[in-house]
Amino acid sequence: MRIVPVTADVSIKRDIDTGTETQREAVEAIIQQVRDQGDQAIRELTKKFDGADIENFRVTKQELEGAYAEMDQSLIEALREAITNIRDFHERQKRQSWLTTKEDGTILGQKITPLDSVGVYVPGGKAAYPSSIMMNVIPAQVAGVERIVMVSPAGADGKLPASVLVTASELNVKEIYKIGGAQAVAALAYGTESIQAVDKITGPGNIYVALAKRAVFGKVDIDMIAGPSEIVVLADEQADARFIAADLLSQAEHDEQASAVLVTTSQKLAEQVAVEVETQLAPLPKKAIAEASIRDYGVIYVARDLVEAIDVVNQLAPEHLEILTEEPMNLVGRIRHAGAIFVGPYSSEPVGDYFAGPNHVLPTNGTARFSSPLNVDDFTKKSSIISYSKQALQTNGHKISALARLEA
Amino acid sequence: MRIVPVTADVSIKRDIDTGTETQREAVEAIIQQVRDQGDQAIRELTKKFDGADIENFRVTKQELEGAYAEMDQSLIEALREAITNIRDFHERQKRQSWLTTKEDGTILGQKITPLDSVGVYVPGGKAAYPSSIMMNVIPAQVAGVERIVMVSPAGADGKLPASVLVTASELNVKEIYKIGGAQAVAALAYGTESIQAVDKITGPGNIYVALAKRAVFGKVDIDMIAGPSEIVVLADEQADARFIAADLLSQAEHDEQASAVLVTTSQKLAEQVAVEVETQLAPLPKKAIAEASIRDYGVIYVARDLVEAIDVVNQLAPEHLEILTEEPMNLVGRIRHAGAIFVGPYSSEPVGDYFAGPNHVLPTNGTARFSSPLNVDDFTKKSSIISYSKQALQTNGHKISALARLEA
Numbered sequence: 025m026r027i028v029p030v031t032a033d034v035s036i037k038r039d040i041d042t043g044t045e046t047q048r049e050a051v052e053a054i055i056q057q058v059r060d061q062g063d064q065a066i067r068e069l070t071k072k073f074d075g076a077d078i079e080n081f082r083v084t085k086q087e088l089e090g091a092y093a094e095m096d097q098s099l100i101e102a103l104r105e106a107i108t109n110i111r112d113f114h115e116r117q118k119r120q121s122w123l124t125t126k127e128d129g130t131i132l133g134q135k136i137t138p139l140d141s142v143g144v145y146v147p148g149g150k151a152a153y154p155s156s157i158m159m160n161v162i163p164a165q166v167a168g169v170e171r172i173v174m175v176s177p178a179g180a181d182g183k184l185p186a187s188v189l190v191t192a193s194e195l196n197v198k199e200i201y202k203i204g205g206a207q208a209v210a211a212l213a214y215g216t217e218s219i220q221a222v223d224k225i226t227g228p229g230n231i232y233v234a235l236a237k238r239a240v241f242g243k244v245d246i247d248m249i250a251g252p253s254e255i256v257v258l259a260d261e262q263a264d265a266r267f268i269a270a271d272l273l274s275q276a277e278h279d280e281q282a283s284a285v286l287v288t289t290s291q292k293l294a295e296q297v298a299v300e301v302e303t304q305l306a307p308l309p310k311k312a313i314a315e316a317s318i319r320d321y322g323v324i325y326v327a328r329d330l331v332e333a334i335d336v337v338n339q340l341a342p343e344h345l346e347i348l349t350e351e352p353m354n355l356v357g358r359i360r361h362a363g364a365i366f367v368g369p370y371s372s373e374p375v376g377d378y379f380a381g382p383n384h385v386l387p388t389n390g391t392a393r394f395s396s397p398l399n400v401d402d403f404t405k406k407s408s409i410i411s412y413s414k415q416a417l418q419t420n421g422h423k424i425s426a427l428a429r430l431e432a
Numbered sequence: 433m434r435i436v437p438v439t440a441d442v443s444i445k446r447d448i449d450t451g452t453e454t455q456r457e458a459v460e461a462i463i464q465q466v467r468d469q470g471d472q473a474i475r476e477l478t479k480k481f482d483g484a485d486i487e488n489f490r491v492t493k494q495e496l497e498g499a500y501a502e503m504d505q506s507l508i509e510a511l512r513e514a515i516t517n518i519r520d521f522h523e524r525q526k527r528q529s530w531l532t533t534k535e536d537g538t539i540l541g542q543k544i545t546p547l548d549s550v551g552v553y554v555p556g557g558k559a560a561y562p563s564s565i566m567m568n569v570i571p572a573q574v575a576g577v578e579r580i581v582m583v584s585p586a587g588a589d590g591k592l593p594a595s596v597l598v599t600a601s602e603l604n605v606k607e608i609y610k611i612g613g614a615q616a617v618a619a620l621a622y623g624t625e626s627i628q629a630v631d632k633i634t635g636p637g638n639i640y641v642a643l644a645k646r647a648v649f650g651k652v653d654i655d656m657i658a659g660p661s662e663i664v665v666l667a668d669e670q671a672d673a674r675f676i677a678a679d680l681l682s683q684a685e686h687d688e689q690a691s692a693v694l695v696t697t698s699q700k701l702a703e704q705v706a707v708e709v710e711t712q713l714a715p716l717p718k719k720a721i722a723e724a725s726i727r728d729y730g731v732i733y734v735a736r737d738l739v740e741a742i743d744v745v746n747q748l749a750p751e752h753l754e755i756l757t758e759e760p761m762n763l764v765g766r767i768r769h770a771g772a773i774f775v776g777p778y779s780s781e782p783v784g785d786y787f788a789g790p791n792h793v794l795p796t797n798g799t800a801r802f803s804s805p806l807n808v809d810d811f812t813k814k815s816s817i818i819s820y821s822k823q824a825l826q827t828n829g830h831k832i833s834a835l836a837r838l839e840a
Binding site: 040098099101102103105106113116117119122124130131132134135137139140151152153154155187223224242244245352353356359360361362363364365366367368370371374375376377378379380381382383386387391392393394395396397399401405406407408409410411412413414416417420423424425426427428430431432 | 448506507509510511513514521524525527530532538539540542543545547548559560561562563595631632650652653760761764767768769770771772773774775776778779782783784785786787788789790791794795799800801802803804805807809813814815816817818819820821822824825828831832833834835836838839840
């Protein structure tokens with residue numbers, strides 16, 4: 025891993041994948057086909073892309089209940105505990121509508137209203153993503169969204185993984201369709217005979233899903249389009265190089281475009297971590313991916329002091345930040361830009377990715393400068409309330425007219 | 433004005449103006465020129481488009497102070513009162529960071545951090561928009577944004593209107609540049625020798641400004657791109673047809689694409705308002721604009737009862753909603769989608785546009801289904817905090833591993 029001194033302009037930004045011309049055209053065509061032919065288009069496209077011949081996309085009660093037999097009880101318990109933790113954290117984000125009154129009879133306020141309906145995209149394919157279901161569904165439920173629809177592509181056998189069905193079931197999600205790709209996004213945005221359109225679509229997906237979300241944005245709201253994952257570790261000389269190397273590599277393993285960065289005040293630690301990364305890389309099953317990620321987007325910055333190190337972190341504005349310094353909590357107040365801050369040696373990223381409670385859908389690619397983790401606010405909106413009394417209007421009418429004339 | 437019964441699918445959506453190919457190419461070229469040549473490009477483009485030959489764009493202290501001589505004292509007082517009202521309302525939106533602790537040593541939390549820097553675009557040209565300055569700058573200040581930059585195109589004389597300078601001065605905005613158009617947006621997004629880049633750009637503008645904001649989105653954050661203005665009046669038989677017609681027309685006057693809609697339970701009121709609109713249209717200075725707006729985007733819906741009427745309002749999801757019924761406040765809880773709700777006969781739209789306190793930057797074109805008025809949250813972002821203790825990790829480590837393996 026490269027060890028470099030801090031330069032004026034550090035950045036881990038990568039180009040956002042906007043797909044190829046061919047991909048964009050394919051997505052446009054799919055959306056148009058779904059708008060024109062509804063369910064029939066969904067059936068054809070699901071057969072074409074997922075290899076599944078499905079007459080009724082909707083998951084039945086029997087499928088949901090049957091999935092429990094395939095799941096280990098201890099895993100179900102772990103899922104339940106994660107759900108409790110995530111729900112508890114998001115409950116604390118909930119906000120109340122408020123009104124304020126004045127003696128002249130004026131009432132002003134802010135009404136918080138949940139969205140009517142939300143569609144959650146859950147990726148399928150080689151792996152199953154129960155955590156993605158929890159992280160998208162729970163904030164919507166806490167916000168009070170009445171209709172939550174889940175879509176996820178089935179395997180060629182027409183089935184969803186048991187872990188996906190059980191997680192949905194534990195969350196009491198009842199409207200689930202076995203569809204995926206751009207066609208699922210189109211169905212959620214425009215509706216078909218059997219699927220009613222929603223107001224917002226969230227959740228991760230491949231490039232076709234991302235392009236479809238971009239294309240329907242405006243018709244419906246969408247969450248962010250996530251870039252490759254990032255970790256920045258901020259550490260001083262007392263941190264453990266082996267742990268740091270392991271955390272950097274577990275991010276690098278995800279994706280060749282993932283970024284793993286160490287910012288440290290210790291030249292010695294920098295050198296130890298560089299060696300550890302080499303050592304730990306060798307036996308990894310996903311060695312090739314991790315190697316490419318470390319080579320292209322991995323770097324160790326050695327800063328003169330903690331002030332400079334923190335400045336580097338704020339410039340990077342990472343998705344995940346781990347603080348491994350002597351008094352890590354004391355530094356949190358100086359971190360201006362980060363999606364999630366993992367404090368101290370017992371808080372590695374998986375703690376937050378699957379279990380602790382905060383959301384794992386985080387701003388990437390430097391957008392933590394102005395974006396937030398997915399949260400309850402994303403599933404509500406505000407309306408202003410303005411009620412003037414006769415007296416308030418009489419007192420203030422001439423001022424309001426004067427200000428209005430200023431802009432005529 | 434057309435009087436129609438309620439049909440299944442009511443909507444006031446209009447096509448969003450995405451500009452012509454020529455306009456989009458012009459904007460791309462301007463942005464590139466500013467990125468390549470910085471201040472020199474800004475000078476050339478300002479001369480070309482605004483007709484102003486400006487060496488130093490930055491407004492001086494002398495200009496700010498000098499503007500007061502041109503402003504009526506009572507108008508300054510009205511501005512100050514509006515600023516107090518707007519600041520008071522937005523202070524109530526402010527949120528605190530929070531932490532929660534568990535007995536096993538776990539600390540979880542949500543840190544709220546203001547954005548570092550924001551650029552506010554203030555349109556110039558024929559009119560001055562002090563209210564736009566207040567509505568964009570105040571929420572950013574309340575959020576705690578340290579650097580607030582204002583840009584506004586000067587007249588051919590190289591000057592900004594006195595009302596703009598005085599409003600900025602009253603708000604203590606000190607970094608103001610006399611630049612406008614796509615070149616100002618490019619300067620804010622990418623920076624030049626004399627203007628440092630910002631993290632977010634807000635504020636309304638013409639089609640070139642809107643296209644430039646779209647083009648730089650991703651590099652920086654932007655607020656919404658506003659569509660034409662809308663008003664929906666919800667009224668029963670006791671409402672005053674003259675007032676309603678006046679409010680509908682004052683919206684229609686803004687823009688040929690503006691939309692003015694009455695939803696009423698009273699056929700009689702519907703007919704009265706239709707007549708009143710005709711009568712009041714005739715003498716209007718902007719008659720042609722108002723007439724086109726009413727013709728193309730004006731309609732009176734007659735609903736069977738209040739339930740159906742409210743359903744229509746929620747389907748329309750209007751930017752501005754006026755409720756003129758017998759017990760208007762009692763209906764607020766049934767309004768799910770509206771940017772701002774004006775309650776009762778003394779709360780017409782200008783009350784909220786200029787003075788009362790709530791923000792006048794509101795979601796248009798049906799986006800009130802999922803968007804909010806501009807508010808303090810728009811100028812902050814959240815970071816999650818996760819701190820596990822040794823004990824917490826020991827207790828939960830195996831569950832976290834099991835959940836992680838589920839997704840491998």
